[in-house]
Amino acid sequence: EVQVVESGGGLIQPGGSLRLSCAASGFTVSTNHMSWVRQAPGKGLEWVSVIYSAGSTFYADSVKGRFTISRDNSKNTLYLQMNSLRAEDTAVYFCARGGESHSFDYWGQGTLVTVSS
Amino acid sequence: EIVMTQSPATLSVSPGERATLSCRASQRVGSNLAWYQQKPGQAPRLLIYGASTRATGIPARFSGSGSGTEFTLTISSLQSEDFAVYYCQQYNNWWTFGQGTKVEIK
Numbered sequence: 001e002v003q004v005v006e007s008g009g010g011l012i013q014p015g016g017s018l019r020l021s022c023a024a025s026g027f028t029v030s031t032n033h034m035s036w037v038r039q040a041p042g043k044g045l046e047w048v049s050v051i052y053s054a055g056s057t058f059y060a061d062s063v064k065g066r067f068t069i070s071r072d073n074s075k076n077t078l079y080l081q082m083n084s085l086r087a088e089d090t091a092v093y094f095c096a097r098g099g100e101s102h103s104f105d106y107w108g109q110g111t112l113v114t115v116s117s
Numbered sequence: 118e119i120v121m122t123q124s125p126a127t128l129s130v131s132p133g134e135r136a137t138l139s140c141r142a143s144q145r146v147g148s149n150l151a152w153y154q155q156k157p158g159q160a161p162r163l164l165i166y167g168a169s170t171r172a173t174g175i176p177a178r179f180s181g182s183g184s185g186t187e188f189t190l191t192i193s194s195l196q197s198e199d200f201a202v203y204y205c206q207q208y209n210n211w212w213t214f215g216q217g218t219k220v221e222i223k
Contacts, residue, residue, distance in 0.1 A: 045206075104161070
């Protein structure tokens with residue numbers, strides 16, 4: 001059974017750093033493209049970052065230069081390192097697997113990041 | 118950036134009735150369009166990809182159509198479990214989502 005489970009969210013002060021994890025089972029992270037998608041409270045969905053199977057990474061303009069996506073193949077886990085956090089980064093962060101069509105076919109339950117002093 | 122616009126923002130429908138949701142892209146995206154369902158406190162669930170292909174396990178009452186810039190999600194006979202927020206997403210040029218349509222009980 002395909003499953004992804006996020007962790008690492010919490011309350012952090014503006015300017016701080018946080019690392020999110022997404023542990024996958026039932027498939028291999030390194031052979032799929034994997035994305036992070038976030039949802040601010042009461043708002044819609046925003047794509048944040050992607051790592052392709054070949055290892056190339058891309059970011060939304062809103063997080064470019066502050067966030068870094070990576071993976072650990074030995075742990076079958078995806079990460080999102082978030083630096084210089086701002087209040088507007090407050091959101092539930094979802095990890096999602098890219099399907100064959102490049103839509104997102106499996107999602108985790110999300111982890112809440114709150115940036116506040 | 119490709120902007121996705123969904124209408125209406127809220128759709129009030131009685132159980133058993135048909136629901137028709139619309140999504141418009143600011144640029145042509147071919148058939149690179151997906152629909153997701155999200156219930157409160159849950160992750161989005163993929164319903165449709167390729168504009169019209171149902172994802173694994175999705176009931177036949179969900180159907181998608183359209184190409185280019187205009188897309189439609191139809192729920193033929195609403196069940197109680199279908200009341201939720203629905204998002205369209207283009208994946209022709211990175212990924213962007215519409216703002217969502219809330220389907221509520223009339």
